[in-house]
Amino acid sequence: MVGADLPAVLAIEEATYHEPWTEGIFRDCLRMGYTGRVLEVAAGPGEGAGLAGYGLISAAAGECHILNLCTAPEQRGRGLGRLLLRALLAEGRLAGAEQAFLEVRPSNSAAVALYRAEGFETVGVREGYYPAVGGREDAWVLRRALI
Template identity: 55%
Template sequence: MSFSHLPLVMEIEQQAYPWPWTEGMFVDSLRNGHLCYVALEEGVLVGYAILYVAVGECHILNICVSPRRQNQGLGQKLLEYVLAASVDHGAEKALLEVRPSNVAAVALYQRAGFEQVGVRKDYYPAGSEREDALVFTLPLGRV
């Protein structure tokens, strides 16, 4: 991902989530050296992922496929790619948070072998409320 991808990334982010990341969050990730990937299909941006690796752990911050391209296996391919890339950067374990209401993402992570290890109370904004986050991990020796 580069700064030139941000308009399309923001378009997908706003279509995919009721409480999307801000452009500033993506800019911060790019500037801070996070691993930022885009998924292109025939030159068209169809998804992206943001993660960082530190002390042997990959923390997946954001992974998204365009709503028009969901349910076609692209999320699984993108997840497999970023997990392999994180191993190349020294990760031995992956960690992520996901909204319980994001049923499709929870199912994707469970199919990939992630296991829930906790709950972060009131982690996500949800309008005037807050939503918990389910915390999942995956030992990367299984990738």
């Protein structure tokens, strides 16, 4: 992920979340040296090529944290989120991480199912972590060994 990717990243972010990350947040992540990856798809019959998803990960002290992972609404259900997740976990391993962490909304059943299928387990709850329509939503903290 580079600065030129941000318009497409923001379009997906805004189509997905009630309170999306801002361009400034993404720019700060890149400036801090976090690893960002984008997934582009080739044009198929009747569809255009373009950015289908993105992810950001930070790594330090033997751990990595998946900060954001998202696929475009029209691209969901094709295994692209799994592909991005595995790519981010590989980045964590390359950075020396022995375990990976992330937060997920319990209401995001597709994401929860993906993370469980990829070996993540719940290790905690962050109460009121996410903004939600009409209030706040908890986050489940998930962890997976990388070694």
